[in-house]
Every structure is written in C-alpha cells, then in structure tokens.
Amino acid sequence: MPVRPTETLIHVEGGCGPEDALPLLEALQALPPRPVALAECVHLHTAVLQVLMAVRPAVETLPAEPFLARWVVPVLKDER
Amino acid sequence: MTTPLLLRFVEEARDLLQLAASGLLTLERAPDNAPTLNEVFRAVHTLKGSAGLFDIPAFLHLVHAGEDVLSAVRDGSVVLTSDLVDLLLDALDRVGAWVDALAETGTLPADADGLSRDLTLRLRAVLPEPDPQEAANAATAAPAAVALDLDWVLALPEAERLAAFHQARRGQTVLALEYRPAGDCFYSGEDPLALFRQVPDLLALTLAPAEPWAPLDSLDPYACVLVFRALTGAPRLDIETLFRYVIEQVALAPVPPEALLAVTGEPGMGPMIEDYLVQARDQASTGAWDDLRATTRLALDLTGETLQAGAALRALLALLDDPAPDPGWIQAVLDCLATGQPLAGPDSGGRGPEKDTPDASPDLVSRGAPGGLSPTARALLESQRRLLEPGERATLQGRLVAVGRTVANVLEACGQDGAAWREAVAVDGGRPETLARLLETLLETDQGAGSSDGRGGGASSGPVSSDPAFPGPAAAGGGGMAGGAPAGGVVSETHPGAPRILKVDQGRVDALMALIGELVVSKNSLPFLARRAETVFGSREMAREIKDLYAVVDRLAQEMQSAIMAVRMLPVSEVFERFPRLVRDVARRLGKQADLVIEGEETAADKNIIEILGDPLLHILRNALDHGVELPAERVAAGKPALARLLVRAFQESDQVVIEITDDGRGIDPDRIREAAIAKGVISAERAARLSPQESINLVFLPGFSTASAVSDLSGRGVGMDVVVTTIEKAGGSVVLSSVAGQGTTVRLSLPLSMAVTRVMMVEAGGGQLFGIPMDHIAETVRIPRTAIRRIKHSEAFVLRSALVPLLHLDALLGIEPQAWFGDETEEEAVLVVRLGQNLIGLVVDHFREGMDIILKPFDGVLAGLHGYAGTALLGDGRVLLVLNLKELL
Incomplete structure (x- = not known):
C-alpha cells in the first residue's frame, strides 16, 4: 500500500497509482492532521499529486526521486 | 483459455483488420483520401487499444508501430508508397494470424516476439528520423495552428527561463506546451504527470489548478483540474507523438527567445545602480562586452537577489553569455533597469522585442507601414488591453502607467500617430475603461490592414500570444487553448448514429429456421386432415373449416419463412471484400497489372451460399489473373491497355444469384485445351476431334485438367476448375464458362438464393x-x-x-x-x-x-x-x- 498512515505521519511510498488518491485524501482529512512523508515515493500519479496540491499538508520529507525532486517538489513548495 | 472478453476481441480485431486492409488498398490508389486514411488509422488505433487489455506484448508492439507509421502518413511526413502498403498489409496479415492463434489457443505463437520485432523494426525504419530542423520547420510552417497564450512563460522561475533562453539563443526551438487534461482523464487510465516524465529535454514544468480548489470535503480526487505548462527543447514531432492520444488537449507553440527574457522582482534599486548604468551604457555602446560583463557581475554582487534590478542584471549576464551579444537587447535591459518600473510580464516582454530586439524590430518596422500593425505589435497591444481588465484595485495605478507608456511606445515604433493615445492618458488620468476602449478601436481598425500585409507570422513574431483570429476575451487569461487541437488530432471514437445491430449466433437462427421448417411440415398435414374429415367422418363442413384455417396458417408460415430467410441473407460483399487484396497481391507477384471492378456487391443471398462462394471465386480470380490476363507488354502489343480489367458482377436473376467474373485477357483457346486434354489423357483424340469449341472449353471442368505449362503456386495445381464446379453444384448451382479468344473469359456462377x-x-x-x-x-x-x-x-x-x-x-x-x-x-x-x-x-x-x-x-x-x-x-x-x-x- 503506497499510502501508509501512521500515528504521526502519512507515508507515501513507492509508485502511487490513481487508486491511492482516495485513501490519501481520507488520511489527510482524518484527525489529527499529520504531515506527509514523501521521501520513499518514486512516482505520484497525477490524481495523488492533485490531492497533495489541494490539501496542502505539511510535508515532512520530500521525494528523492529525480523527476519528482526536480519538477514536483517546487510545485508542492510553491503551493504552501 | 479463451475468455468471453478474448472472443469479443478476436471478433472485433478481425473486423478492424479487414477494415484497415481494405482501406489501405483504397489509399494505395488514392493516397490523398483523408477520410479513408483516418478510418484506417482509427481501426489500427482501436485495435491497439483493445489489444492492451491482454498480455500480448508482441501483438501490441507491432500494432503500435503500424499506428505510428499511419500517423506519420497522416501528417504527411511519410509518403504511402506501394511498398509501404505491402509492408503494412504484411503486418496486418501477421496480426491476423495471431488473432487466429489467440482465438484457438488464447496465446500467441512462440515465434511471435521475434516476428513482431522484425516487422516492427521494418515499420519503424519508414518513420522519419526525429529531426529538430524539421520540427522547427513544422513549427514555423503552421504557426497559427495553435493559439497559445504565452504569458505564463514569464511567470516561470527565472533560472529555468534563462536556461531555456540559452537553448533558444543557440538556435534550438523551445516549445511551450500547455496540457489541460480532460476532467475524466483518470478514468481512461491517463497519468498526465507520467507523460511529462517522458518529455525529452524538459526545460520547465509548472502545474496549477485550472480553477480554485474545491473545499476539501467536496474535493473529488478523480476529477483532474490541473493545467500542465512546460517548456521543452524537444522537437515538435516528438512531443506530438508523446501526446498523440490527448493531442486535442495540448497546445503547442514555439517560444521566441525574447519571450523567455523577462525581468521580474521586487521594485527597488540596488546601491550604485545609477553609477553602474552610466558605465554600462558606455560599455554597451562601444561593444566592450567583456568589460560590461565584469561590471555587471560586480553590480550584481552588490544588488539584492530578490530585487528587480538583480533580475535585470542576471538577464543581462545571460545575454552577455552569447558569443556575439545583442546590443539591442542589452540596451533594453539597461533601460528597464534605469526606469525601475515593475516590469511585469507583458510590459517587459513589450519593451524587449518592440524597441530593441534586432530580430524583431526590423520586422516590426517593415511590417508596420503606417496604418498597419505587425503581429508582434498587435500581440503587445492585446496583452496591454488584458492588463486593463478589471482586477485588483491596489495595483491598478501601476498598471495604468505601464500600459500607457507601452502603448505609446508601440505606436511610435509602428509609425502610428500616438497623439490620441497620449491625450487620453493625460486627460483622463488613465481611466481603465477609456484606455481599454481606445485600445479596442486601435486593434479593430487595424484588423484589415494587419491581415492585408500579413505574410503569415515569422518565427519570431507569429507565435507570440494571441492569434489575431481570436481577439478579445476569448484569448484572455488561460483562454489560449481556444485554438484547440492542431489539425489532424485524434478523431473522436464515437460513431454517431450507428444503426443498432444485434449480433446473434448463427446456431440460434438455424434453430429458429428448423422450427419454422417443422411448422411448414406440420401445416402441410392440415390438408390431409381435411380430406380425412370429409372421407372418413363425412363432414364436408368441417373439411372446409380446416381448409380455411390452413390458408391462414399457410400464409403465416410462409411469411415467417421469408422473414427468417431475410435474416440469413448476407450481401455478397462479405466474400468480395477480400478480393481487392487478393487481386493486388497476385497481380504484383505475377508482374501483371489488373484493376478489379466489383459491381452489385449488395446483392444478397443465404449465408450458406455466400460461404460456399468464397473459395470457388478465389480460384476463378486466380485463374483469370494467372492464365487469362497477359503481361503488360503483351497486352500493349495486342492493342489493349496495360492495365487489365477484372469485373466481378453479382446480380439476382429470378430465384438465383448470379456472379459473373469477366477478364479482358487472352481468352481460352479451344484448340490448346483440346491438345492439353488429349496429352493428359483426360479424353481420347477421337472424341476430342468431335468436340465443338464450346465443348472444348468446357473440358477445363474435367478433373485432373490444368493447362498452365508451368505449375505456378497460384493456380493450376491440378485441382482446377473441377473443384469449382463440384462445390457450386453441391450447393445446387451451375457454372458456365464462355470465352472469346483474344478478348477474354467470362465465368458465370448461378446459385440458388437460398438452400433452405x-x-x-x-x-x-x-x-x-x-x-x-x-x-x-x-x-x-x-x-x-x-x-x-x-x-x-x-x-x-x-x-x-x-x-x-x-x-x-x-x-x-x-x-x-x-x-x-x-x-x-x-x-x-x-x-x-x-x-x-x-x-x-x-x-x-x-x-x-x-x-x-x-x-x-x-x-x-x-x-x-x-x-x-x-x-x-x-x-x-x-x-x-x-x-x-x-x-x-x-
């Protein structure tokens, strides 16, 4: 499961497909609000990215994957 | 092994392959037939789409390659030659064979991967090399195809913009790409972001929601609202290929270098900028670029990074990196530095090309003969007008000043009388409504003049922002997509108004027919009953009633019978549609030229009859091509056109369906047939001597007869016309052969309409x-x-x-x-x-x-x-x- 909420963080790991958008949204809406950890993430499906952009959660770690780091991270930062 | 899904796929694939093959043949004769080309492309495209449901990579790759080739044919970069048609048909045949294998075993044959690779390579070899020059040409050839608002380019991070600017200065075309995925694109399995992973030479990428985010509790994560904007140095073709399935949602435009150079930042001067400017202007005017670079670096070190002046200095440095820096541009940047205006987006864009870009300014001036505005100027005015649209009050004053000055400059540069404008600015103190109206009139009055001198846009001017065809609000803001997809985008897959067709298993129809048959038979027993009623029971009254009833049942039964017959009726085109391909292939192999003319393909007959027809007709056609039609040279020598004509004509004659196959070849020589028959021992010499010419010709129907001197692989394998006759006769039909030596042969098949x-x-x-x-x-x-x-x-x-x-x-x-x-x-x-x-x-x-x-x-x-x-x-x-x-x- 690429979206793995824990008590303190929401881990987003591996390659996220469209099916992960809803679980992520639910995790982000759940209380208490938790930051997301994206470090282990290698791809964000557009739907997942959209959720991140819309909800603008606090980001604990940023993805290390080159494409995401180069092009998606600025978007996530910008949005905040 | 075979699932219902696979079976459906097989059925669909066969239809599509047939469609594509017949379309290709049409195209070979008329390569410009765009609807047919689209049809073929769509067939192959659909096939690829459906094939994606199964784990058959070899199949998929081959179809994909075919699709790419067709797509290249469609956009005109590849010419559809006979050889290419051959290759494509080969590929279709291969795919057809695989479809058969799928239907039987549910998997592809073991050699599929290799075959697929070979064919794929051969297909791909046809495709043009992705050539940046060509892409650039394509870009400049149709600059108006896509109207793309480039304002967002200025909002890109400075570093990315400057990097792109460098590329552009080196002569590489930088493409701006705006992709607005359809809202439901996730449901069709698209991942727009993943597409961008594949964009080669991605220079910049921004994502933004097309509209403000919905409140979180009503957020639909599966409605795509993002707009993707990117800069890329990749050739246009590559990008179009990559985005070909969503091409209608993508706008592409080349970005002129100057559009990439903009100065943004917090207003404010750094220390000693005044001094720097004096020095820099001096150095710029003398062309002491190295000195200027050093001065600029120094000034930059002293200037706050976020300041607008800093940005200007960085832009200046970027310009100076050029081996032969551009004095005009440098001047422009210095000007902007001097005035310290918040030169947001269009304004600075305006200053750049308008005054100082050597590329653009001659263009601007030469086009801008009094009374007319060059496209660049129009674009500038257009963007100014947009700035005047109602927005935040706070920044209005600043915007007004900037707009007022820019417009005046543009007018001046174009040699237009800017007096009215200056007056309006001065008198009204710059009321936005007045200025907007004035701009509107300016643009409108120019409309005629602008287009009359329009020689299409050059690389530097045409693509800048709004297409003149879309003035006003349509082009405003994000409306740059108004230009829609480039011509030839993927055509919608829906076929409106398709007649509703029920696909029924033949067995069910047969069962129904058998039942109706039983009914007919049972009905026939009523007259017997009537007779019995009269003779055995002596009731004539009863007998008459039964007969009346019989008449009714009889009529209904007959109607039912003809109705079920009609269901089973198929047009002969079912068989005919594979003939063009056959004739073409056979003729090519034999080095002959033949044109197949089909008439009356809508003639219908019972399904069984149609199915029986296939092989005999195939055989007759082969025979006609092999034995009947002469080589082109022979034909010309005989005074006939080199292109032979094969006519297949179907028509209905009373309760028979007649199919005539006529060629205008050499005809059958009765004497030769006779000799051959004697030589093969089919008939004795004495009997042969007594045969009339027509009877001699009929000898070809005898088993074991074949006249071809060399047994070719096409016909004349000893299983000659006798097989045809046997098959046709088994179906209750007849075959008549008539021939005139030197003028051609006609084979006439008559078959009952129905065997039922x-x-x-x-x-x-x-x-x-x-x-x-x-x-x-x-x-x-x-x-x-x-x-x-x-x-x-x-x-x-x-x-x-x-x-x-x-x-x-x-x-x-x-x-x-x-x-x-x-x-x-x-x-x-x-x-x-x-x-x-x-x-x-x-x-x-x-x-x-x-x-x-x-x-x-x-x-x-x-x-x-x-x-x-x-x-x-x-x-x-x-x-x-x-x-x-x-x-x-x-």
Missing part, C-alpha cells in the same frame, strides 16, 4: 416407396413404350429426340427388388430424364408424383456416411421422404 428450401419431385419406386429427386437435376419426364428400349449388351438405352440416352432403373440402383412385371409390350415405362453435368440419363421409376418444397435435413450420426442420399424431409402425413443424391448414386 429445396424443390424436389417425388417419385415412387420399389413398390410404393417414395423418393425425392432435386428438381434442378430433372430435365423432363417422359413415358416410353417398352419396345422403344434398346439393349446394348447389359445396358439399356432409349432414343430421345435422336439422342441416345442411357437408361437405368432406380430400384436396381437402390438395391430394391424390382417389381414383378406383368403386361404386354405396349406398356409404357415412366422415365425421369435427369441431367448430370453435360449428360442426360433416363431413370425408370414406378410412378411420378407431385413436386414439392421441402426442408432438406442432411443425415447425421450413424447415417451420415450413407451413400447416395442427400438427406431426408418430413412429409405432411408424417412419412419420411428420402431425397436422393443423384451424383453419388449414378
């Missing part, structure tokens, strides 16, 4: 047993006196109109004990004269009975091997009628 109902004549033989004999075999019925029967050794014969007809006894043939015969020589025999092929044979029967329509049921089960019978039919009184197969019997 067979007309038979009932005869009595073997002491009261009933037998049915198919009516089409019967020539006539005669009664001959026994004295007229002649005995020749063990055989009997009689003379019918001065021809000797052999006589056979049906009961003897069937192995039934002949009836004891009492009577004198004057007694007459009932003789049924039947025609078998070319021969007449007399059949002695006990009695003739009536003719009737029956539904023939072939033997099955243990009876299937029974020799001499065609099948059975039920009679109205419940008896079973055995129908004879005379061919087998005699």
Whole structure:
C-alpha cells in the first residue's frame, strides 16, 4: 500500500497509482492532521499529486526521486 | 483459455483488420483520401487499444508501430508508397494470424516476439528520423495552428527561463506546451504527470489548478483540474507523438527567445545602480562586452537577489553569455533597469522585442507601414488591453502607467500617430475603461490592414500570444487553448448514429429456421386432415373449416419463412471484400497489372451460399489473373491497355444469384485445351476431334485438367476448375464458362438464393416407396413404350429426340427388388430424364408424383456416411421422404 498512515505521519511510498488518491485524501482529512512523508515515493500519479496540491499538508520529507525532486517538489513548495 | 472478453476481441480485431486492409488498398490508389486514411488509422488505433487489455506484448508492439507509421502518413511526413502498403498489409496479415492463434489457443505463437520485432523494426525504419530542423520547420510552417497564450512563460522561475533562453539563443526551438487534461482523464487510465516524465529535454514544468480548489470535503480526487505548462527543447514531432492520444488537449507553440527574457522582482534599486548604468551604457555602446560583463557581475554582487534590478542584471549576464551579444537587447535591459518600473510580464516582454530586439524590430518596422500593425505589435497591444481588465484595485495605478507608456511606445515604433493615445492618458488620468476602449478601436481598425500585409507570422513574431483570429476575451487569461487541437488530432471514437445491430449466433437462427421448417411440415398435414374429415367422418363442413384455417396458417408460415430467410441473407460483399487484396497481391507477384471492378456487391443471398462462394471465386480470380490476363507488354502489343480489367458482377436473376467474373485477357483457346486434354489423357483424340469449341472449353471442368505449362503456386495445381464446379453444384448451382479468344473469359456462377428450401419431385419406386429427386437435376419426364428400349449388351438405352440416352432403373440402383412385371409390350415405362453435368440419363421409376418444397435435413450420426442420399424431409402425413443424391448414386 503506497499510502501508509501512521500515528504521526502519512507515508507515501513507492509508485502511487490513481487508486491511492482516495485513501490519501481520507488520511489527510482524518484527525489529527499529520504531515506527509514523501521521501520513499518514486512516482505520484497525477490524481495523488492533485490531492497533495489541494490539501496542502505539511510535508515532512520530500521525494528523492529525480523527476519528482526536480519538477514536483517546487510545485508542492510553491503551493504552501 | 479463451475468455468471453478474448472472443469479443478476436471478433472485433478481425473486423478492424479487414477494415484497415481494405482501406489501405483504397489509399494505395488514392493516397490523398483523408477520410479513408483516418478510418484506417482509427481501426489500427482501436485495435491497439483493445489489444492492451491482454498480455500480448508482441501483438501490441507491432500494432503500435503500424499506428505510428499511419500517423506519420497522416501528417504527411511519410509518403504511402506501394511498398509501404505491402509492408503494412504484411503486418496486418501477421496480426491476423495471431488473432487466429489467440482465438484457438488464447496465446500467441512462440515465434511471435521475434516476428513482431522484425516487422516492427521494418515499420519503424519508414518513420522519419526525429529531426529538430524539421520540427522547427513544422513549427514555423503552421504557426497559427495553435493559439497559445504565452504569458505564463514569464511567470516561470527565472533560472529555468534563462536556461531555456540559452537553448533558444543557440538556435534550438523551445516549445511551450500547455496540457489541460480532460476532467475524466483518470478514468481512461491517463497519468498526465507520467507523460511529462517522458518529455525529452524538459526545460520547465509548472502545474496549477485550472480553477480554485474545491473545499476539501467536496474535493473529488478523480476529477483532474490541473493545467500542465512546460517548456521543452524537444522537437515538435516528438512531443506530438508523446501526446498523440490527448493531442486535442495540448497546445503547442514555439517560444521566441525574447519571450523567455523577462525581468521580474521586487521594485527597488540596488546601491550604485545609477553609477553602474552610466558605465554600462558606455560599455554597451562601444561593444566592450567583456568589460560590461565584469561590471555587471560586480553590480550584481552588490544588488539584492530578490530585487528587480538583480533580475535585470542576471538577464543581462545571460545575454552577455552569447558569443556575439545583442546590443539591442542589452540596451533594453539597461533601460528597464534605469526606469525601475515593475516590469511585469507583458510590459517587459513589450519593451524587449518592440524597441530593441534586432530580430524583431526590423520586422516590426517593415511590417508596420503606417496604418498597419505587425503581429508582434498587435500581440503587445492585446496583452496591454488584458492588463486593463478589471482586477485588483491596489495595483491598478501601476498598471495604468505601464500600459500607457507601452502603448505609446508601440505606436511610435509602428509609425502610428500616438497623439490620441497620449491625450487620453493625460486627460483622463488613465481611466481603465477609456484606455481599454481606445485600445479596442486601435486593434479593430487595424484588423484589415494587419491581415492585408500579413505574410503569415515569422518565427519570431507569429507565435507570440494571441492569434489575431481570436481577439478579445476569448484569448484572455488561460483562454489560449481556444485554438484547440492542431489539425489532424485524434478523431473522436464515437460513431454517431450507428444503426443498432444485434449480433446473434448463427446456431440460434438455424434453430429458429428448423422450427419454422417443422411448422411448414406440420401445416402441410392440415390438408390431409381435411380430406380425412370429409372421407372418413363425412363432414364436408368441417373439411372446409380446416381448409380455411390452413390458408391462414399457410400464409403465416410462409411469411415467417421469408422473414427468417431475410435474416440469413448476407450481401455478397462479405466474400468480395477480400478480393481487392487478393487481386493486388497476385497481380504484383505475377508482374501483371489488373484493376478489379466489383459491381452489385449488395446483392444478397443465404449465408450458406455466400460461404460456399468464397473459395470457388478465389480460384476463378486466380485463374483469370494467372492464365487469362497477359503481361503488360503483351497486352500493349495486342492493342489493349496495360492495365487489365477484372469485373466481378453479382446480380439476382429470378430465384438465383448470379456472379459473373469477366477478364479482358487472352481468352481460352479451344484448340490448346483440346491438345492439353488429349496429352493428359483426360479424353481420347477421337472424341476430342468431335468436340465443338464450346465443348472444348468446357473440358477445363474435367478433373485432373490444368493447362498452365508451368505449375505456378497460384493456380493450376491440378485441382482446377473441377473443384469449382463440384462445390457450386453441391450447393445446387451451375457454372458456365464462355470465352472469346483474344478478348477474354467470362465465368458465370448461378446459385440458388437460398438452400433452405429445396424443390424436389417425388417419385415412387420399389413398390410404393417414395423418393425425392432435386428438381434442378430433372430435365423432363417422359413415358416410353417398352419396345422403344434398346439393349446394348447389359445396358439399356432409349432414343430421345435422336439422342441416345442411357437408361437405368432406380430400384436396381437402390438395391430394391424390382417389381414383378406383368403386361404386354405396349406398356409404357415412366422415365425421369435427369441431367448430370453435360449428360442426360433416363431413370425408370414406378410412378411420378407431385413436386414439392421441402426442408432438406442432411443425415447425421450413424447415417451420415450413407451413400447416395442427400438427406431426408418430413412429409405432411408424417412419412419420411428420402431425397436422393443423384451424383453419388449414378
């Protein structure tokens, strides 16, 4: 499961497909609000990215994957 | 192994392949036929889409390559030659074979991957190399194809913009790409972000929601609202290929270098900028670029990074990196630095090209003959007008000032009278409404002049922002997509108004027909019942009522029968549609030129008949091409056009469907046929000598006959026309061959429209047993006196109109004990004269009975091997009628 909420963080790991958008949204809406950890993430499906952009959660770690780091991270930062 | 999904796919794939193949043939003759090309492309595209549902990578790759080639053909970068058609047809054949394999085993054959790779490589070799020059050409060739608002480019991070600027200065085309995925794109399995992973040479990428985010609790994560904007140095073709499935959601435009250079930042001067400016202007005017670079670096070190002045200095440095820096631009940046205006987006964009870009300014000035505005100028004015649209009050004043100055500058540069404008700015203190209206008039009055001098946009001016065709709000803001997809985008897959068609398994129709057949038979028993009512029960009243009822049931049954027949009727085009391909292939292989003309393909006949037709027709066509049609040189020598004409004509003649295949080849030479027949021992020399020319021609129908001097792989394998005749006759049809030497040959096939109902004549033989004999075999019925029967050794014969007809006894043939015969020589025999092929044979029967329509049921089960019978039919009184197969019997 690429979206793995824990008590303190929401881990987003591996390659996220469209099916992960809803679980992520639910995790982000759940209380208490938790930051997301994206470090282990290698791809964000557009739907997942959209959720991140819309909800603008606090980001604990940023993805290390080159494409995401180069092009998606600025978007996530910008949005905040 | 095979799932219902796969079965559907197989069925669909066959249809699509057929569609694509016939489309390709049309295209070979008329390569400019855009609708057909689209059809072929769509067929292959759909095939690829459906194939994606299964794990058949080899299949998918091959179809994909085919699709790419077709797509290249469609946009004109590849010419559809005969060889390419061959290659594509080969690929389709291969795919067709795989489809068959899928249908049988559910998997591709083991060699599929290799074959796929070979064919894919051959297909891909056809595609043009992605050539940046070409892409650039394509970009400049149709600059108006996509209207893309480039304002967002200025909002890109400075570092990315400057990097892109460098690329552009080096002569590389930088493309701006705006992709607005459809809201439901996630449901069709798209991942727009993943697409961008594949964009080569991605220079910049931004994502933004197209509209403000919905409140979180009503956020639909599966509605895509993002807009993707990117800069790339990749060739346009590559990008179009990458985005070809969503091409209608993508706008592409080349970005002129100057559009990438903009100065943004917090207003404010750094320390000593004034001093720097004096020095820099001096250095710039003398072209001391190295000095200027050093000065600029120094100034930059002293200037706050976020300041606008800093940005200007960085832009200046970027310009200076050029081996031959551009004095105009440098001047522009210095100007902007000096004025310290918040040169947001369009304004600075305006200053850049308008005043100082050497690329653009000659263009601007030369086009801008008094009275007309160059496209660049128009674009600038357009963006100024947009700035005036209602927005935040706070920044209005700043915007007004900037707009006022820019417009004045543009007008001045274009040699237009800017007095009215300056007046408006001065008098009204710059009321946005007034200025906007004034700009509007300015643009409108120019419309005519602008287009009259329009030589299309150059690389530097055309693509800048709004297409003149979309003035006003349509082009405002994010509305740059108004230009829509480039021509030739993927056509919508929906086929509006397609007739509703029910696909029914043939077995069900057959079952229905069998039931109707039973009904017909049961109905036939009503007259028997009526007779019984009258004779046995003596009620004439009752008999008449039954007969009335019978009339009604009879009519309904007949209507049902014709209705079910109509269901089973298929147009002959079902068989004909593979002929163009066949003729083309065979003709090419033989080095002949032939044009196939098909007429009357809508003629319909029963499905069984249509299915039977396929192979014989194929054979006849091959024969015509192989033996009939001459080589082009021979034809020309004989005074005929080099292109031979093969005519396949289908039409209905009473209850027969007739198909004529005519060629204008060399015709059949009766003498040659005769010689060949003798040489092959098919016929004796003496008999041959007595044959008429037509009879000689008919010799080709005899088994074991083949005239081709060299046995080719096409026809003349010894299984010649006799197979055709046998097949057609089995279906109750006939074949007639006629030929005129030197002018061509016509083969005429006649077949019953439907095999469902067979007309038979009932005869009595073997002491009261009933037998049915198919009516089409019967020539006539005669009664001959026994004295007229002649005995020749063990055989009997009689003379019918001065021809000797052999006589056979049906009961003897069937192995039934002949009836004891009492009577004198004057007694007459009932003789049924039947025609078998070319021969007449007399059949002695006990009695003739009536003719009737029956539904023939072939033997099955243990009876299937029974020799001499065609099948059975039920009679109205419940008896079973055995129908004879005379061919087998005699």
